[in-house]
Amino acid sequence: MKFNTKTIHGGQEHDPAYGAVMPPIYQTSTYAQSTPGGHKGYEYSRTHNPTRNALENAFASIENGNYGLAFGSGLAAIDAVIKLLKPGDEVISTNDLYGGSYRLFTKIFEGFGLKFHFIGMQNASNIESYINDNTKLIWVETPTNPMMNIIDIKAVSNIAKKHDVLLAVDNTFATPYLQVPLDLGADIVMHSATKYLGGHSDVVMGALIVKDKDLADRLYFIQNASGAVCGPQDSFLVLRGIKTLHVRMQRHCENGRAVAEFLVSHPNIEKVYWPGFEDHPNHDIAKEQMTDFGGMISFIPSGGDYEKAIKIVEKMKVFTLAESLGGVESLSGHPASMTHASIPKEEREKSGVVDSLIRLSVGIEDKDDLIADLKQAIG
Ligand code: P1T
Numbered sequence: 001m002k003f004n005t006k007t008i009h010g011g012q013e014h015d016p017a018y019g020a021v022m023p024p025i026y027q028t029s030t031y032a033q034s035t036p037g038g039h040k041g042y043e044y045s046r047t048h049n050p051t052r053n054a055l056e057n058a059f060a061s062i063e064n065g066n067y068g069l070a071f072g073s074g075l076a077a078i079d080a081v082i083k084l085l086k087p088g089d090e091v092i093s094t095n096d097l098y099g100g101s102y103r104l105f106t107k108i109f110e111g112f113g114l115k116f117h118f119i120g121m122q123n124a125s126n127i128e129s130y131i132n133d134n135t136k137l138i139w140v141e142t143p144t145n146p147m148m149n150i151i152d153i154k155a156v157s158n159i160a161k162k163h164d165v166l167l168a169v170d171n172t173f174a175t176p177y178l179q180v181p182l183d184l185g186a187d188i189v190m191h192s193a194t195k196y197l198g199g200h201s202d203v204v205m206g207a208l209i210v211k212d213k214d215l216a217d218r219l220y221f222i223q224n225a226s227g228a229v230c231g232p233q234d235s236f237l238v239l240r241g242i243k244t245l246h247v248r249m250q251r252h253c254e255n256g257r258a259v260a261e262f263l264v265s266h267p268n269i270e271k272v273y274w275p276g277f278e279d280h281p282n283h284d285i286a287k288e289q290m291t292d293f294g295g296m297i298s299f300i301p302s303g304g305d306y307e308k309a310i311k312i313v314e315k316m317k318v319f320t321l322a323e324s325l326g327g328v329e330s331l332s333g334h335p336a337s338m339t340h341a342s343i344p345k346e347e348r349e350k351s352g353v354v355d356s357l358i359r360l361s362v363g364i365e366d367k368d369d370l371i372a373d374l375k376q377a378i379g
Helices: 003-009 050-062 074-082 099-112 124-130 153-162 213-226 232-242 245-264 283-289 306-315 345-350 367-378
Strands: 067-071 090-094 115-119 135-141 166-170 188-192 206-210 269-273 296-301 331-333 358-361
Touching (some): 003 245, 074 099, 074 206, 099 135, 153 166, 245 269, 245 296
Parallel strands (some): 166 188
Antiparallel strands (some): 188 206, 331 358
């Protein structure tokens, strides 16, 4: 089945009760048993729920995995992955990543005796010098949030395999429409399904997808034991969102390109970060592992400082100033004070997240309106 068909049908069966084409929202916490253990495959909704299962099957299908798991948020999904580890274990992570992931790693899991190394991975061989006997996981975001760096998943996977270390890829920005990390050798794919998979800024959710049965069993155990699951209503909404993922992504990419090209040719813009530019330092890898370049763009206004950036985001009208990304509507963000505020200034500036940086999630509106909005805001 090709991707555009999988988004609609992948892992789906018509409801066995009445043939409903969309899975019903099984709004129930529990299931009747005729005798202890005498049930129809469902006991309690933290463990299993038919609507959530339909969504988990869709996750597995679109990411070319065998097993999908849905969580109450992207961070809950990451939390479950880190719970595979034990005190003393070490993780090597990209140094440019969502601020909330950084906060979870440093403020929660370092307290449980795990060690995190945040490093630049644009040159994958950089990773080797951080690997030792305690290294158990490599955590990659690509494209990175918000600097749009690209990490060579295949190259990192070769290093991970050589040292028997798990590789997890946060595929939130790209989605499987643009890149399929499991096909490139990753062991775990993670999503903030809040973003492109849901696609309509109306749900907070996380996803994990794996191929390996043993790894899936360990993660299902954590999902059930820790209990950070999502509800049936939200499962239904994300399942509905996935059905148009390919169509939305096509337009996100088209509009993203138009906005990136507008910004780069604007005299009052100093720098634009978008992997589709030929002079982006990782453009060749992006071209190889992605089918297009997506709708996420970051930029710095000329002579930019904090005040100038704030003025621009305040002036935008079609772009809404808000946390999050990946919905049908265009959003702007100021990473230093919003999504990445939990990273110490010194740390975030090392990876380029300066006070003048603005991030755009380019939506699927008419691109002329988006460009006109940017024009009036930038001046
Ligand atoms: O918000 P949540 O669903 O818990 O997902 C966390 C998360 C994980 N990974 C990436 C790459 C993310 O971008 C996020 C959430 N990001 C934002 C809210 C944001 O505006 O960047």
